[in-house]
Amino acid sequence: MIYCFLANGFEEIEALAPVDILRRAELEVVTVGVGGKEIRGSHGIKVIADIEESEVITDNMDMVILPGGMPGTLNLDNSPIVAASVNYCVQNDLPVAAICAAPSVLGHLGVLKGKKATCFPGFESELDCAQHTGEPVTRDGKIITSRGAGCAVDFGLEIVSLLLGEDRAEKLKGAMQCP
Secondary structure, three states: OEEEEEEOOOOHHHHHHHHHHHHHOOOOEEEEEEOOOEEEOOOOOEEEOOEEHHHOOHHHOOEEEEOOOOOHHHHHHOOHHHHHHHHHHHHOOOOEEEEOOOHHHHHHOOOOOOOEEOOOOOOHHHOOOOEEOOOOEEEEOOEEEEOOHHHHHHHHHHHHHHHHOHHHHHHHHHHOOOO
16 A cells, blocks of 8 residues: 555645556555645645554555645644654665655655655755655655646656656656656
């Protein structure tokens, strides 16, 4: 099960584009509401999450995705369930992906030490990593980071590439008419 955590103030495109792409790839993705099932994005779009954070089960966890946005990233950073889920993935060699400001959550947890990563400009000092790439999407092992909303489709496709292979990601990219 892939868990995409949504907290009030999340960046809608950064969450929903990757979730859509992963579901098109026939991967099992569940949206998780941090603080309740009804979550409002940073642009006022209300989303009903599939489950609440109290329903997260690490036994079936395959990956965690953290969208950015403000104050969504701060709300993710303050969630013990988010921290426990990210740490579970790292300890069990499972993928973790974060976009925009959300790589700062990974930095605060020490997950990015010695890794390459990228983020929204201005959050570089929060990464605690060896090398900030500045690339739209960066993958270092099983950690995927991305700069922001404009990179959300590429971010989602990179997750598909990691989980199902480059060929599957390329087929999906073509089917979606991505340049």
